Amino acid sequence: MPHVVTQACCGDASCVFACPVNAIHPTPDEADFGLAEMLYIDPVSCVDCGACVTACPVGAISAHDKLTDAQLPFVEVNAMFHSPQRSYPPQAPVSPVTARSSRDELRVAIVGAGPAALFAADELLKRPRVSVTVIDRLPTPHGLVRAGVAPDHPTTKTVEGLFGQIEDQDGFSYLLGVDVGVDADVSHDELLAHHHAVLYATGASQDRRLGIAGEDLAGSETATAFVAWYNGHPDHAGRTFDLSTERTVIIGNGNVALDVARILATDPDRLATTDIADHALSALRDSAVREIVLVGRRGAAHAAFTLPELVGLVQRGDIDIRVEGDDLLPSGTDAMADLKLDVLREAAYRPRRPGTRTIVFRFAASPLEIIGTDRVDGVRVCRNDLVADESGVVRAVPTADVEVLPTGVVLRSIGYRGLPVYGLPFDDVTATVPHESGRVVGRPGAYVAGWIKRGPNGFIGTNRSCAQETVDLLVADANAGMLASPIGSSRAFTDLVAARVADAIDLRGWRAIDRRERQLGRDDGRPRRKLVSREALLDAAVPEPPARGRGRRRVRR
Missing domain, CATH: 3.50.50.60 (FAD/NAD(P)-binding domain)
Structure with missing residues (x-):
């Protein structure tokens, strides 16, 4: 068997579209994609080209002769999915990207900074003249990749390299340490007043209860x-x-x-x-x-x-x-x-x-x-x-x-539930925001992606196809003139946040935190030593002063 998908699979399907012979399944268009435990390479149709190895953001694919002892069981796991042999088209179908029909600026606020949020930002920034502001109440981004993936699963965390590439794109910005909602730093209406659309990717942070005594x-x-x-x-x-x-x-x-x-x-x-x-x-x-x-x-x-x-x-x-x-x-x-x-x-x-x-x-x-x-x-x-x-x-x-x-x-540990998002409808049974392909029902300009959209299922990479569906609809709505033009400018929104949150952290501040943690980790032979208090994180967000003085990193006015 030429190549094998191993335990660290994130399911983002990059390998699917890199494969020239459609040997990796299920693909995003197949019914079992959202339910699959991982992706599987067909040992019969794989041509050993290695394109999937390069495409995988978490290093989960190896040639069969380079597997470790712990990975050997995955030879059978991959082969079993394709037995009996199934019939597939020569190449996995790639969903067309909805192009913008206008050259006017499109500004989108994304609430949440986990995988669903960053994949949504990536999909949006594929279009010209789009700017994205990713907002999160925590001083650090990347959601469950940072705070949920077990520390002894370092290969899964390498998806942060992909997130870094998304953050590097023109039009991307962070506002971290900023809360959105009622009695919060910024309200939904204020976001919508300064952006054409607001996309919520707030996850499912509440645990289900047992409902028993004690x-x-x-x-x-x-x-x-x-x-x-x-x-x-x-x-x-x-x-x-x-x-x-x-x-x-x-x-x-x-x-x-x-x-x-x-x-x-x-x-x-x-x-x-x-x-x-x-x-x-x-x-x-x-x-x-x-x-x-x-x-x-x-x-x-x-x-x-x-x-x-x-x-x-x-x-x-x-x-x-x-x-x-x-x-x-x-x-x-x-x-x-x-x-x-x-x-x-x-x-x-x-x-x-x-x-x-x-x-x-x-x-x-x-x-x-x-x-x-x-x-x-x-x-x-x-x-x-x-x-x-x-x-x-x-x-x-x-x-x-x-x-x-x-x-x-x-x-x-019996599952999660989403929490209501202030200003949006909420289905208490599914614990999700009611939507049509990501467009929030009855709330023009509001969209959802990730677990708050579909419930707590899938893996890190599943959020990519989920985000793509939402963003395609958002762009189509913009093309159709369904999104109201914001009253306030991008500069006015930055000023609004700066007046309320003196310690909001931007992309430069997050990069300073990341460098500090990695440096502390290198000193001890670790990938990073996490700063865990807000005070330590805020201090690390201050770039080294080029000359005089030292001040906390604030949002630029």
């Missing part, structure tokens, strides 16, 4: 908060987590749950070469956690984690795996699910190593209650029967088989 006890936290804490998110840097208990229970078994379990089970010396926050590394060095239990209500074949993440975990020789609550027998009807079971079974049957931290997969179990008085003492769980309904859908049915798992820490 959920608010001390020691009961969200996995999202724990991830933000070890990644140095300014809102969570001052938090503490009790790691004095030998067992931690995580409710849920998606990729975020796997990340948290893996970080808790990893030797801190191994993490010391990553960009993990210093305060988290120090706490993990003192951690007493030896066992991490992942509780999932359905069976292993229906677990929420992806096969690539599972393969990456079981390849770790320093972590033991134990499986409870599932017989791991293959179904014979779903090749990918059966491969997931094979991987789990192989890991579960490995000999135990004394003293090694252990991750326990407890399938077919549901939490009933978190137990404790002042803080968590344990979690009561029941075993589930897995029953197929008339349509063949397997459902978890609680039984009377109940037990208590003693623990001092429970982390819930």
